[in-house]
Amino acid sequence: MPPWQHSKKDDKAAMTFNHRPGRLQKAPEFFLTREAMTLSRDDRRSFLRKAFLAAGGAAGTLALSKGAVAADGDPAILNLPAHTKGLGQPVAARPYGLPSKHEENLQRRESPGLTRVGAASVSFAPLQGFFGIITPSGLHFERHHQGWWDIDPAQHRFMINGLVKNPKVYTMDDLMRMPSISRMHFIECGANTGMEWGNVAVPTVQYTHGMLSCCEFTGVPLKWLLDDCGADFKKGKFVLAEGADGSSMTRTINMANVLDDVMVAYAMNGEMLRPENGYPLRLVVPGVQGVSWVKYLRRIEVGDMPYAAKDETIHYVDLMPDGQHRQYTSIQEVKSVITSPSGGQVLIDKGFFNITGIAWSGRGKIQKVDVSVDGGKNWKSARLETPILDKCLTRFNIDWTWNGGDAILMSRATDSTGHVQPTMTALRKVRGTKSIYHNNSIQSWLVSANGEVSNVQIG
Amino acid sequence: MYKSVNTRVQRRGATLWTIATLLAIGLTSPVSAQTTAWGKLGRTATPAEIKAWDIDVRPDFAGLPAGSGAVSKGQDVWESRCESCHGTFGESNEVFTPIIGGTTAEDIKTGHVAALRNDSQPQRSTMMKVSQLSVLWDYINRAMPWNQPKSLSTDEVYAVVAYILNMAGVVPNDFVLSDKNIAATQGRLPNRNGTTLAHGMWDVAAKPDVQGSNCMTNCATSVTISSRLPDYARNAHGDIATQNRLIGSVRGADTLRPAAKTFVSPAERKPATAGPAAAAGAKPDPVKLANQHACMACHGVANKVVGPALQDVHKKYSGQPAADVARQLAARIKAGGTGTWGNIPMPPQGHVPDADIQAIAEWIANGKF
Numbered sequence: 074m075p076p077w078q079h080s081k082k083d084d085k086a087a088m089t090f091n092h093r094p095g096r097l098q099k100a101p102e103f104f105l106t107r108e109a110m111t112l113s114r115d116d117r118r119s120f121l122r123k124a125f126l127a128a129g130g131a132a133g134t135l136a137l138s139k140g141a142v143a144a145d146g147d148p149a150i151l152n153l154p155a156h157t158k159g160l161g162q163p164v165a166a167r168p169y170g171l172p173s174k175h176e177e178n179l180q181r182r183e184s185p186g187l188t189r190v191g192a193a194s195v196s197f198a199p200l201q202g203f204f205g206i207i208t209p210s211g212l213h214f215e216r217h218h219q220g221w222w223d224i225d226p227a228q229h230r231f232m233i234n235g236l237v238k239n240p241k242v243y244t245m246d247d248l249m250r251m252p253s254i255s256r257m258h259f260i261e262c263g264a265n266t267g268m269e270w271g272n273v274a275v276p277t278v279q280y281t282h283g284m285l286s287c288c289e290f291t292g293v294p295l296k297w298l299l300d301d302c303g304a305d306f307k308k309g310k311f312v313l314a315e316g317a318d319g320s321s322m323t324r325t326i327n328m329a330n331v332l333d334d335v336m337v338a339y340a341m342n343g344e345m346l347r348p349e350n351g352y353p354l355r356l357v358v359p360g361v362q363g364v365s366w367v368k369y370l371r372r373i374e375v376g377d378m379p380y381a382a383k384d385e386t387i388h389y390v391d392l393m394p395d396g397q398h399r400q401y402t403s404i405q406e407v408k409s410v411i412t413s414p415s416g417g418q419v420l421i422d423k424g425f426f427n428i429t430g431i432a433w434s435g436r437g438k439i440q441k442v443d444v445s446v447d448g449g450k451n452w453k454s455a456r457l458e459t460p461i462l463d464k465c466l467t468r469f470n471i472d473w474t475w476n477g478g479d480a481i482l483m484s485r486a487t488d489s490t491g492h493v494q495p496t497m498t499a500l501r502k503v504r505g506t507k508s509i510y511h512n513n514s515i516q517s518w519l520v521s522a523n524g525e526v527s528n529v530q531i532g
Numbered sequence: 533m534y535k536s537v538n539t540r541v542q543r544r545g546a547t548l549w550t551i552a553t554l555l556a557i558g559l560t561s562p563v564s565a566q567t568t569a570w571g572k573l574g575r576t577a578t579p580a581e582i583k584a585w586d587i588d589v590r591p592d593f594a595g596l597p598a599g600s601g602a603v604s605k606g607q608d609v610w611e612s613r614c615e616s617c618h619g620t621f622g623e624s625n626e627v628f629t630p631i632i633g634g635t636t637a638e639d640i641k642t643g644h645v646a647a648l649r650n651d652s653q654p655q656r657s658t659m660m661k662v663s664q665l666s667v668l669w670d671y672i673n674r675a676m677p678w679n680q681p682k683s684l685s686t687d688e689v690y691a692v693v694a695y696i697l698n699m700a701g702v703v704p705n706d707f708v709l710s711d712k713n714i715a716a717t718q719g720r721l722p723n724r725n726g727t728t729l730a731h732g733m734w735d736v737a738a739k740p741d742v743q744g745s746n747c748m749t750n751c752a753t754s755v756t757i758s759s760r761l762p763d764y765a766r767n768a769h770g771d772i773a774t775q776n777r778l779i780g781s782v783r784g785a786d787t788l789r790p791a792a793k794t795f796v797s798p799a800e801r802k803p804a805t806a807g808p809a810a811a812a813g814a815k816p817d818p819v820k821l822a823n824q825h826a827c828m829a830c831h832g833v834a835n836k837v838v839g840p841a842l843q844d845v846h847k848k849y850s851g852q853p854a855a856d857v858a859r860q861l862a863a864r865i866k867a868g869g870t871g872t873w874g875n876i877p878m879p880p881q882g883h884v885p886d887a888d889i890q891a892i893a894e895w896i897a898n899g900k901f
Contacts, residue, residue: 178774178784185768185828186837189627189876202777217674242581243574243888251570272759276769276787285642301571313588318679319758321674323588329736360736372585380590381664383671389729390661396649398661400727401734417772418782419798433830436736443748448755452748477795481755485744493744511733515744519757524795525785532758 081302114198118370163219172209174364181212183281184268192220194260197283200412205458206257208286209340214282214473215349216262216363216382219320224369226345226353229317231337235374238303245353249339251293256359257465259287259433261405263362263389266512270501272530277411277417281516281528282410286467287433290357292338295331299375306332309375313382316355317371323382324365325401334359335463337370359464360435361403362510364389367409394505405435407494408513409442409469409486415518416528426473431466434488439467441487446516448531449496455484480520481529497530593715596669600710601691603698610618610695613677616875622699623657627877630657635722640702643725647698659700663727665718668693676807766790768832770823773798788819816893821888825881833901840873846899858897862889 145151172179181196186195198214208214217220226245227257234240251375262284275281295312312331316322326335338357339345346352351368358365364384379401390398411433414420428446432439438461443452455469469484486494495512519529561866589595618624620634634653639645645660647653653660655880662668673683673689684692694709700719703709709717718724731737767787769775783798785791822828828881830838831845849857866889868880881889894900 121791144870162637175778178776180775182770182775183826185770185832189838193628199775201775202664219678221683232581232585234577234586240577240582241574242577247573247662250573263900273761276761276765277772277775278771279775296633301574311724315585316590319675321587323670323674327734327736331804333736372588374588376590378592380588380592381667382588383667384774385676386664387661387671387725388665391731392648392656393728394649396646396726397643397728398648398663398723398726398728399731399733400663404733404736406733406740413780414782417769419785421780421797421799423795428805447754450750450752450755452751468791476853481757484625484808487744487746492740493746495742495744499744500742519760521791522795523792525791526782529760530763 081144089295094346096254098350103172116430117138118306135449142501159520167176173212176202179212181214181283181434182277182279187268191321193218195264195284195499197279198286200278200283200285200334200410200431201415202419203412204430204468206460208288209341210344210347210350212290212351212403213286213288213341213347214262214284217349218322219318221349222318222369223348224317224353229369229371231370232352232372233298233304233375235313235376236309237299237303237375238305241298241302243298244422245339248337248354250291251291251297253291254336254338255289255291256334257289257449257460257462258274258357258359259405259464259466260357260363260366261285261408261433261435263364263402263405266514266516267509269497269514269530270508270512271506273530276528278410278415278516281416284363285431285466287431288341289343290336290338291340292336295335295337295356298337298373299331304375308377309381311376312366313372313374313376313380314367314370315372316351317369318366320386321371322364322367324381325379325382326356326361326365327403330358330361337373341418358403359421362389362405365403372526390511391504391508391512399508402511405433405438405515406511407434407436407486407488407492408432409439409484409494410516411444411484411518414482414526415521416526418526420520420524422475423475426475428471428473429481430455430469430484432457432469432484432486433464434467434486434490435464435491436492437489438465439486440462440491441489442467442469443485444469444471445483446480449483449515452485475520478522482518482520482526482529483515483531485515498532539769543649570793575632575815577863583731587670587674589666589673591664591666593666593711596711596714597686598711599686599690600712600744601687601689601694602708603694603705605688606691606693606695607699609684609692610670610732613684614692619679622696625655631696632659632773633657634660637701639722640699640720643723645723645726648723648726659696659702659722662721663725665693665714665721669694669714682722693730733810763790770828771820774820774823816891822892822895824882825888825892827892830878838876839878842896843899845896846901849897850899854894858890858893861896862886862893864892865889 149194177197178204181198183194185198194217198208198213213495229245231248232240237313263350264282265284288347306328310328312326312328314326330455336357337354339354341347346355351370354370355368356366356370384472385401389402390400391402392398394429408464409430411430413429416424420426428444432442442457445452453471453482455471458470461467494513494515500512500514517529517531519527520526584764586595617627623630634657635645646658654788671690673684677683690709693702694707697703698707700722702722705715732740771786771788773784773786776782796801800857824831831842833842835841865881866880866894870877
């Protein structure tokens with residue numbers, strides 16, 4: 074029998090459990106017997122009916138999904154709901170569609186106390202609820218250094234200067250008339266998982282790994298534009314990218330990256346970029362940390378030395394145990410995380426679970442993801458879902474049966490260069506605990522006997 | 533028209549090759565060799581346009597405009613434009629990480645900040661980290677003051693940089709920083725020798741420094757948990773139950789309550805934040821509202837985060853009738869304000885429905901957290 078099927082014995086056990094004498098009577102909105110329904114028609118008990126109606130489908134369905142239904146069957150089947158007996162909403166009632174109201178729990182959120190001002194802060198993407206590899210545009214993580222803007226694209230200009238024969242200015246019309254490419258890539262903040270270098274600091278995968286998103290980007294390869302300006306690729310080993318917002322963010326990009334796959338993008342997931350993500354133009358630097366993906370991109374300068382910008386001299390430098398800062402750390406190394414079951418979640422039952430997660434590498438494709446459920450003693454290779462793309466998230470899944478005891482879930486990715494994701498211990502041995510940036514260690518989730526999953530580190 | 537472009541490139545230490553190329557362009561068509569069908573899109577940037585945008589200053593000080601500023605003038609600019617966020621002595625961590633602190637006269641000699649090798653400083657200041665003086669000038673010029681970037685004059689930027697260096701003991705009180713002496717001043721920066729490129733995360737062909745294990749079976753004899761979230765932090769990120777989907781194989785843990793002792797399926801457990809109470813017309817749960825409207829991003833119940841602990845707010849007004857306090861707090865939440873609890877302003881919360889503000893205000897006023 075496949076692991077996801079319950080045996081009749083399981084169902085019987087569940088029923089018995091629910092009717093065990095001496096247990097607390099279940100609230101009527103979760104377990105409605107004929108008697109309760111009769112009572113609910115009684116004026117004296119009418120609050121029960123109100124409670125049931127208000128608690129609504131979601132809560133009611135939760136309990137019943139376990140198979141513990143009333144004698145006649147499931148009221149969700151027997152009592153035809155309003156949506157089956159009424160007229161629904163017309164087309165274009167919401168001209169720009171929105172997620173279901175039942176999904177409102179999945180939002181990008183700040184980590185309390187991490188930053189002091191919202192315009193220089195970060196909001197984390199709810200990885201715990203994502204499927205596949207594409208991040209919905211509205212849930213893409215945010216990092217702003219000096220607030221976000223909704224810039225008039227007709228007034229936006231993009232300039233290329235420096236070591237070029239012909240410094241040029243392009244309008245959005247110019248850029249969008251050019252041949253375009255579309256690519257799917259992950260973007261991860263260099264400080265993702267940065268709060269966990271010393272010890273466990275945050276409860277859920279949203280806060281441990283949520284400065285991570287993955288989208289399809291459309292735009293023009295920067296190489297084409299540099300060719301158009303007659304860039305000196307012999308001397309020009311670096312480019313400076315600069316934003317148009319108040320911070321006028323700057324970062325140095327290696328010319329090797331530019332020649333490979335850097336693009337000037339105006340679209341994300343089939344629509345124009347969202348304002349929070351740099352509308353109308355941002356740099357896409359596949360495999361490189363998010364701070365280099367300069368938003369509101371206004372200028373590229375070709376130069377013969379790195380620029381030592383603020384975010385590569387004072388921030389985004391990795392402190393090593395010997396007191397030296399690693400400068401220009403850019404590549405996001407091989408990494409993976411189980412997104413469900415994950416920290417802060419509770420398993421709804423014993424038995425079968427699909428362990429699911431994501432893996433990525435700034436150096437190439439994901440080759441393999443191994444999963445351990447015993448704290449790293451033994452590992453099994455997970456199924457990789459397609460597509461498996463360069464510098465893009467890869468979804469993995471593996472079957473697991475929770476027997477009700479303690480378990481420690483971990484995932485470990487290997488990329489196409491053979492780089493294997495290290496343990497926290499191995500990483501600390503070389504880099505200490507004060508690096509802040511580029512923590513790509515193996516994440517551990519403890520499943521306790523009470524069904525709760527929590528963030529732990531293995532020593 | 534290429535004169536200023538040439539000047540700019542020369543300042544950047546361009547070789548004869550580049551200069552020759554630019555001269556050649558000046559003599560021929562300004563359009564570069566374009567072989568693509570779309571090559572005529574875009575146009576040549578004018579010198580004035582390049583001057584307006586090309587403001588970056590490199591580590592070799594290429595791009596730095598001529599000018600100067602004295603420490604004393606920098607102090608004036610600091611007190612009027614910088615101090616409210618960064619503190620009188622650049623030491624404040626209330627809004628941003630400190631600028632000044634943690635460097636010594638010995639560090640100025642060695643070019644290595646010793647405090648980076650030990651735990652003597654609670655936070656790393658800008659002066660502890662910064663290895664290139666050009667970036668102080670560049671960043672203040674491009675992005676400061678935070679709410680009015682690019683509003684300082686060239687000489688004001690020199691002056692503020694001079695004052696910061698003076699506060700860090702790098703330059704004397706009578707120092708005047710200028711484009712003439714900035715390169716020499718770089719030689720006194722406390723952490724000027726504090727960076728390394730010896731790592732695998734810059735050059736795309738470089739090797740990573742930490743390689744994981746391929747082991748598949750019997751990889752460890754024992755497993756020790758070395759770190760976990762302390763119980764008191766259970767609710768530090770709000771109610772996790774409200775941060776997870778309500779269907780599927782898992783639910784979010786109800787972190788408003790202690791963890792269950794034994795397994796109880798969350799599908800059968802009544803969520804603390806929903807249910808009959810709300811349906812019976814009772815007031816909405818203020819804890820849920822406070823989380824929903826992100827109050828808890830800045831206020832802990834028992835601890836100060838950015839704003840004061842809610843318990844402290846309650847205590848401050850506990851001598852007054854709760855209804856009056858609730859009314860005052862509601863007005864304060866709606867309008868925002870500063871001064872009662874320090875300098876950091878609480879932003880106005882006009883977007884939050886009045887009923888929700890009232891419920892949150894009553895919750896704080898009643899003090900039953």
